Every structure is written in structure tokens, then in C-alpha cells.
Amino acid sequence: MMAEPPSRPTARKVDQRLQSTDCAVLSCDHRQPVPYYIYGAQQDNSTVGIASASADGALTARWYDVGGGESGYIAPDPNDPQIVYAGSYGVKITRYDHRTGETQAVTPCRSILSAGQLPM
Secondary structure (H helix, E strand, O other), X not given: OOOOOOOOOOHHHHHHHOOOOOEEEEEEOOOOOOOOEEEEEEXXXXXXXXXXXXXXXXXXOOOEXXXXXXXXXXXXXXXXXXXXXXXXXXXXXXXXXXXXXXXXXXXXXXXXXXXXXXXX
């Protein structure tokens, strides 16, 4: 009689222990001191941000939404890492303030976009 192979965790068990996401493009801010924050637009979902480590050095699973959508890029403000800009379909752009948790639309005016003139 052959021995049974060891059991493997099912996908359900793995999901309960490990949070994961599929992001095509990641970005990060330049906070000092560490932790810096990592941002990504999730496949078939929303955008997320997460700290690279907690106060004790461990990576925590405290994801938060930073606006925008799955198709957009995310750009932390280089002068204020608490502010994050995120894009989405149709040239939608949002501004997220981590201090307040507020997200606001900052999409350029359609007349500027249709004329092909983007503000610099």
C-alpha cells in the first residue's frame, strides 16, 4: 500500500494567511526616516498604498485606497509624501491626502484636454 502524499494548503487557507495583489506598475515616496510607502494600481480593482514597515520593522497588511483606478499610474508628491496623485480611465486624476483621508478629483478641464493643451 502506497503512502498518501502530504496535504497541501488549499487556496482558501492561503488567502486567509497572505494578502496579495497584482500591480503592473509600482511607485514609492521618499519619506525620511523609513518607512516609505509603496503604491500600486491593482488588476481589476482600485489603487492601494501600504507602508514598507511598521514601527517595529515588520511589514503590516494595512492597505488603503489612494484614489484613481486600476488603469492609472500613481505619483506621490515629491514635496509632500502625504499627498498622492492617481489616474484612471478617461484622464481621471485624483489627489489623496493621507493626513485627512480625503480624495478629491483634480482632472484637467475638458476644454484644455480637447484643445491638446495641458498645463505645465
